[in-house]
Amino acid sequence: MSGEPVLVTGAGGAIGRAIVAALLAADRTVIATSPATEADRLADLPARFIPAQLPEETEALIGSLPDALGGIVHAAGVAATHAAEDFDADRFDRLFAINVRVPVELTARLAGRCGSGASIVFVGSVGGTRASPFHLTYGASKAALHNAMKSFAKALAGRGIRVNAVCPGLVDTALSDASNADLARITGKPPDTVRQGRIDAIPMGRAGLPEDVAGAVVYLMSDAASFVTGAELMLTGGGDL
Numbered sequence: 001m002s003g004e005p006v007l008v009t010g011a012g013g014a015i016g017r018a019i020v021a022a023l024l025a026a027d028r029t030v031i032a033t034s035p036a037t038e039a040d041r042l043a044d045l046p047a048r049f050i051p052a053q054l055p056e057e058t059e060a061l062i063g064s065l066p067d068a069l070g071g072i073v074h075a076a077g078v079a080a081t082h083a084a085e086d087f088d089a090d091r092f093d094r095l096f097a098i099n100v101r102v103p104v105e106l107t108a109r110l111a112g113r114c115g116s117g118a119s120i121v122f123v124g125s126v127g128g129t130r131a132s133p134f135h136l137t138y139g140a141s142k143a144a145l146h147n148a149m150k151s152f153a154k155a156l157a158g159r160g161i162r163v164n165a166v167c168p169g170l171v172d173t174a175l176s177d178a179s180n181a182d183l184a185r186i187t188g189k190p191p192d193t194v195r196q197g198r199i200d201a202i203p204m205g206r207a208g209l210p211e212d213v214a215g216a217v218v219y220l221m222s223d224a225a226s227f228v229t230g231a232e233l234m235l236t237g238g239g240d241l
Contacts, residue, residue, distance in 0.1 A: 003029075004029070004066070004070035004071075004114075004118070005028075005066065005070055006023055006030055006031070006070050006071045006072065006073060006221065007033065007065065007069055007073070007110070008047075009033050009054065009075055009076035010033075010034060010075035010077060011032035011033060011038075012032075012037075012041045013038075013075065013076075013175075014171075015123065015168075015171065016075035016076070017042060017210070018209075018213065019073055019075055019218075020032050021045055022217065023073075023214075023217075023218060024047060026218050026221075026222070028070070029070070030045075031047065031050060032049050032050070033050045033076075034049075034052070036051035036053075054102045055097050055102050062106070062110065066113070067113055068114075068115065069110060069113045070114070070117075071114060071119040071120055072121070073120075074102070074103035077099050077123060078095055079135070079178075080138050081134055081135055081138075081179045082134065082135075082136070082182070083133075091137060096141050100141050100144045100145050100148065103145060107148075107163075114159075114161050116159060116160030119161070119163075119164070119220060119221045119222075120162070120163045121166060121221060122145055122146070123168070123213065123217075124142050124146050124166065124232065125138070125168060126168065126234060126236050127139035127142055128140075128141075128143040129143070129232065129240075134183060134186065135179075150163075150230050153229045162220075162225065162226075163229055164229060164230065164232075164233065165231070165233065166216045166217055166220065166233045167235060167236075168213050168236070169208060169234075169239050170207045171207060171209065171213060172209055172210075173210060176207065180194045203238030204237035204238050208237060216235055220233065
């Protein structure tokens with residue numbers, strides 16, 4: 001395991017913040033990046049914060065990073081809930097820019113700063129591994145991300161850099177609340193009914209927590225996962241298997 005700092009994108013989100021906290025608890029040095037408006041969400045954590053609105057400020061972020069990194073966690077992402085036949089070009093471009101272009105560009109341009117023992121983790125989604133009729137654009141973007149992860153895993157394995165993805169199912173965050181509200185609007189069902197229906201489909205009987213995702217990321221960043229690369233670690237509570 002490299003002792004160099006780990007970059008975490010999307011650090012101001014619920015999952016990103018949990019990842020930052022878990023890495024710090026594991027004695028990793030963390031550089032957290034998120035839009036400047038989210039700085040207060042990380043103020044109580046001893047991570048170095050670099051404000052960046054991605055992808056617009058990708059160049060500035062790269063220029064602010066040290067020459068050596070111990071890895072990257074790509075937690076930045078956006079979601080959208082819509083009927084499959086409801087195509088919106090702006091929405092499509094935005095999701096692919098943030099969910100695919102940003103992590104692919106950062107990995108391509110920062111891999112040279114990662115030495116042997118470094119680990120790169122993409123926060124994907126179970127939606128990128130199966131049909132997602134109400135999350136078509138989001139699922140397609142995550143499927144592209146998973147494919148890019150596997151290509152990077154093969155490309156960087158000879159340099160001792162591992163690349164993996166965690167693939168959460170339903171996680172209890174503000175984003176899932178917004179998705180439930182959109183699903184309720186589309187289907188005509190009450191939001192509480194939609195939420196409970198999604199939970200009822202999970203064999204473990206609950207939605208995931210940001211900390212569940214963070215724990216999996218810490219594992220993949222650690223030496224305990226030294227022979228794991230190109231993997232999609234499913235965090236679904238037994239659902240969608």
